[in-house]
Amino acid sequence: MRKENNKWLQNKRAFAVPLLSTMAAACGTRGQRAGAQGGVAGGSDSDVLSVGHVECPGLENLPLQYIYAMVFAVEEINHSTTLLPGVKLGYHIHDSCGLPLWALRAALSLVGGDSTSCNSTAMPDYPAGYGEKSGERRGEVPLIIGGDSSITAQILSRLLGPLSVPLMSYTASCPCLSDRRQFPNFFRTMPSDIYQARAIAQLAIRLNWTWIGAVMANNDYGLTAIKIFQEETQGAGVCLAFVEALRRENIVSDAKRAALAIQASTARVILIFTWYTDVRELFLQLVKRNVTDRQFLASEAWSTSGDLLQNPATSKVASGVLGVAIRSSAMPGFENYLKRLNPSRHPDDKFLIEFWEKMFGCSPAAAPFPSNATSPPRADGLLQKASLPLCSGTESLEAVQNLFTDTSQLRVTYNVYLAAYAAAHALHSLLSCPNGNSPPGKNSSTCSFPKHIKPIQVLEHLSKVNFTTPQGETFYFQGADVPAKYDLVNWQSTPEGQLKLVVIGRVDGFDLRLDESAIHWSTGANQEVPVSVCSESCPPGTRMATRKGEPACCFDCIPCADGEISNITGSPHCEPCPSDYWSNEKRTACIPRQLDFLSFDETLGITLTTVAVSGATVTTAVFAVFIYFRQTPMVRANNSELSFLLLLSLKLCFLCALLFIGRPSVWSCRFQQAAFGISFVLCVSCLQVKTIVVLAAFRSARPGAKALMKWFGPAQQRGSVCLFTCIQVIICVIWLSLSPPVPQPDFDKPGLKVTLKCAMASVVGFSLVLGYIGLLACTCLLLAFLARKLPDNFNEAKLITFSMLIFCAVWVAFVPAYVSSPGKYAVAVEIFAIIASSYGLLLCIFAPKCFIILLRPEKNTKKNLMAK
Structure with missing residues (x-):
């Protein structure tokens, strides 16, 4: 057609x-x-x-x-x-x-x-009207x-x-x-051309074509069309892979250059805004290079070109063209009316007479062409009508098939x-009168x-x-223009191998209606919509990352970070999950975070529990040994009452570590910190009083210092320990009454598992508890260090010095380890510090004594202990 x-x-x-x-x-x-x-x-x-x-x-x-x-x-x-x-x-x-x-x-x-x-x-010959005389x-x-x-x-x-x-x-x-x-x-x-450029832009967006090559006429028509196309697709992720300009005076060389650009480009959709003669030369160049897999978008300047549709040389390249065309209407x-035209009915119609001569090769009349015509002279010799025979009068346009009589698409x-x-x-509006x-x-x-x-x-x-x-x-009219109406046309192959024009949609202003199922693509009639992208769409779980120095359509797909997801294809960014949710393994959905804490069921919890219980058991065994051998010089010489109180406090220290294991609750969070603070203060207080007693005992041996010991009798020792401990009790009571620790998930730390821990609502209260323990420990270490060289065969100050050195070293190392440990491992570090410092005190102070009591009983005598 x-x-x-x-x-x-x-x-x-x-x-x-x-x-x-x-x-x-x-x-x-x-x-x-x-x-x-x-x-x-x-x-x-x-x-x-x-x-x-x-x-x-x-x-x-x-x-x-x-x-x-x-x-x-x-x-x-x-x-x-x-x-x-x-x-x-x-x-x-x-x-x-x-x-x-x-x-x-x-x-x-x-x-x-x-x-x-x-x-x-x-x-x-029209009749006279409106008061005019006939023939006037x-x-x-x-x-x-x-x-x-x-x-x-x-x-x-x-x-x-x-x-x-x-x-x-x-x-x-x-x-x-x-x-x-x-x-x-x-x-x-x-x-206006603005509307067809907009229509083609809508078509590209509708079909998800984001990587498009462009060939245009090197004039206002092409430049304006490409500019409007880019403006309409801005923000829709559509990029031009290349833009080639064609000049009519250099059409062959320009068409070669454009064909090479099309062949080299990864763009599978090519937009062409130029004339059909330029497109014909471009298609011939593409045929020479066997480039037949491109999908062409046509402007109305060539989308209905019969010359291209009927050209067998370019049919393989042109198959599947999708374009915008001027609206056709019946x-x-x-x-x-056209087929009834005849010069016999219109003897003064010179156009029809000339067409008749050209169509049938005969002259319906011998009237000469006007000598005063202002039309350009013609080169076909039709002015020499005398050379044409007269028409018989039977000639008719009824059987004529050409562009003049073809009314299939007007x-x-x-x-x-x-x-x-x-x-x-x-005119009707102008001539309409009230009267x-x-x-x-x-x-x-x-x-x-x-x-x-x-x-x-x-x-x-x-x-x-x-x-x-x-x-x-x-x-x-809208100003000078009419509302934009276009047909969307598709060049489809017929069984005979020719191309035909098929209307597959319409454009009314900004309303684009397209029947995608009726389209025959360049890749075949039953194929899916061709894909033309610089980079494949990023799958869910990833985001687009633009490549440096390349158009926005060219990007890499970067997996979403932990705690972020993208659940759509081609997401430009990842969305963070809510604080109580976390991303799944594929980063496509947010799932509830799992509460995690140090439990008695896991290996670490079992290990720490075993060590803590073992420490309490050993402490109990030492207590039993001291009870059994309480009358021996070794036990009596080292202030047996404070030793028993020290063993009791050490046992409490071992057992308080168990309070940190298991699911935190309101009461466990309060009790564990109070037990920890009070147990260690009781322990350190006993050591400090023992050290003071040792110093006082040696000082009292000097002339004029006998009255010193009356200030460090058993009652005073018990009172000192009680005083030191009560201060810690008061700090704990005030702290836990005003701003106690509460169980709270640690959403600030990344990960699917979130640690349920005892959050310190008041850092000041916890700092006072630790600071008071540290103050007593440092004081005890100083006193023990001063008493380490006192003349005694078994100077307990040496043992206290070593134990306090271990105690202080453990808790100094605890601070950075606790801060850097993630989740429940921070709790494990605190438990380890409690157990380690408790073992340090137990072994350094009581291991030598038990060794003498149990394995060297011959040294467990007053004479041996008093020897210098």
């Missing part, structure tokens, strides 16, 4: 429509010679004003269809009983050959009233439908602007023409049709008669046009 855009792009016709007093007219152009200077669709700026000597090859089929679409619309309007009743429309058709210079001359002839200075169709010449009010390219439209709009003559284009799509300050008289039935009755043709209806509705019989001088603000129509009035009413087309669509 042959489409229209290929010929429309190559051969354009600029319509000029003068509105007569009771008629509206539209005009078109002959096709330009292929390759000659001329307008190109999609906002092309390739037209030139200086054309020199340019010959037109003759009429082209598709632009000729545009002419008769306008004529068809005029005849529909003239037969309408509701639109412009009592008023008939007519038209002048001028040939610009697709060149701005000729379009300019045609426009000047129209606004100047010289309708005979150019080739035009004959005016129908009617005044003309120009409205020009033309400006087939953006350059031509800009030139004509600037020329006609001071005259307030409306210009309506059916193909000019440059966004610059939307500027009402520069082009206040410009209208168009073709959407025009009921138009096909029959795109630009429908734009021309809409332009004629827009002009008619503007049709009012004299010309009254109601001038709301009513105008044909004789008094001014271009600025048509311009004002045209901007307010809002009507429903015969096809049921609402039509209105």
Whole structure:
């Protein structure tokens, strides 16, 4: 099936429509010679004003269809009983050959009233109306439908602007023409290129294509389209892998360069904003390099190109093209109208006569071509009509199949049709009067008669046009533009190996409707959507990390850190879990954290329990030995009462370590710290009093110091120990009453398992407890150190010195070990310090005594103990 855009792009016709007093007219152009200077669709700026000597090859089929679409619309309007009743429309058709210079001359002839200075169709014989006499010449009010390219439209709009003559284009799509300050008289039935770039951007986002190559025309059309595409996809993670510009004057070398870029790129989707002739050369270069696995996104400038669809050389590359096309719409009755055209019914229609000669090779009439025609001379020799035989009269377009008679998909043709209806509705609004019989001088603000129509009035009413087309669509202007409506088309292979155009969706403004199941991709009809990404989407449990110096679409997937998750594909960052949750192993979900504490069931807990119980058992055994041998000199000489009290305190120290094992509770947290503080103070107090007694005993042996011992008798010793211990008891009571430790999970530490520990609500209270123990220990160590060399065979001060050195070393090492130990191991370190210091005291002080009592009884005598 042959489409229209290929010929429309190559051969354009600029319509000029003068509105007569009771008629509206539209005009078109002959096709330009292929390759000659001329307008190109999609906002092309390739037209030139200086054309020199340019010959037109003759009429082209598709632009000729545009002419008769306008004529068809005029005849529909003239037969309408509701639109412009009592008023008939007519038209002048001028040939610009697709060149701005000729379009300019045609426009000047129209606004100047010289309708005979150019080739035009004959005016129908309309009846007189609105008080005019039959045959009287009617005044003309120009409205020009033309400006087939953006350059031509800009030139004509600037020329006609001071005259307030409306210009309506059916193909000019440059966004610059939307500027009402520069082009206040410009209208168009073709959407601005901004909308097609937005539609393609939506399509890329919808299909999750984030790594796209771009090929564009090296002019405003391509540059603007790429800029809008990038703006629309910003923030959606879409990047351009490369951008190649094509210049028409160097199309072969530029197409080679672009083909190499496409071949080398990892992008599987290629966006092309340029003309069909450039695309044809690009596809030929890709065929040479056997690049057939790319998915192409087409702009409306080539998405319906019949030249490319029917080109077998590029069909393998072009299969699966997905593009935006001008909205196609049916025009009921138009096909029959075209096929009934015959020069015998329109003897003054020079366009139809010339088409007939070209189509059938015969001359329906021998009328010479006007000698005063302002159209460019033609190079096909059709002026020599004498060489053609006369037609038999049986010729008909019924069986003709070409672009002129093909009405399967009317795109630009429908734009021309809409332009004629827009002009008619503007006139209808202008000519609508509250009272049709009012004299010309009254109601001038709301009513105008044909004789008094001014271009600025048509311009004002045209901007307010809002009507429903015969096809049921609402039509209105938004400034110079119409609401964007596009078809989404797909090039699909047929069983015969050819390509056909299939509509697979629509775009209405920002609403994109796409039937993905109907698409045939470049990889095959039943394949999934092609993937075009620089980096594969990051799976759940990871996040995207942009590579340095590369686009945002190129990234690495980094696993989420502990305690963070990502549960979606392609997450840009990881979300932290709540404090009482932790990430699972795959970092895809937050799971409740498990409470962890030092229990009696685990190996470490069993070990520490065993050691602590063993220490308490050994202490009990020593206590039993001392009880049994309490009358021996070894026991009696070392203050047996304090020794028994010391053994009791050591046993409490061993047993208090067990309070730190097991699940912390409110009472266990309070009791363990109190037991720990009081037990050790009792123990150290006993050692300190024993040391003081030793010092006092030796001091009392000196002259004048006998009274010293009365201050260190048994009662005083017991009182001192009680005093030292009571101070610690008071500290503990105040601390635990005001701000006691409470069981609390340690959420600040990372990990799935969270330690349930006794949190110190008051660091000051705990510091006072430890500080008081440290003060007594340091004092005891100092006193014992001073008494270490006293003359005695068994000086207990030496044993106390060694024991206190071990005690202090253990607790000094405890501080950094406790701080650096994670979770429940910090509790284990504290238990170890308690047990180690307790064992140090027990072994250093009582092991030598037990050795003598049990294994060297001969030394357990007063004489031996008193020997110097």
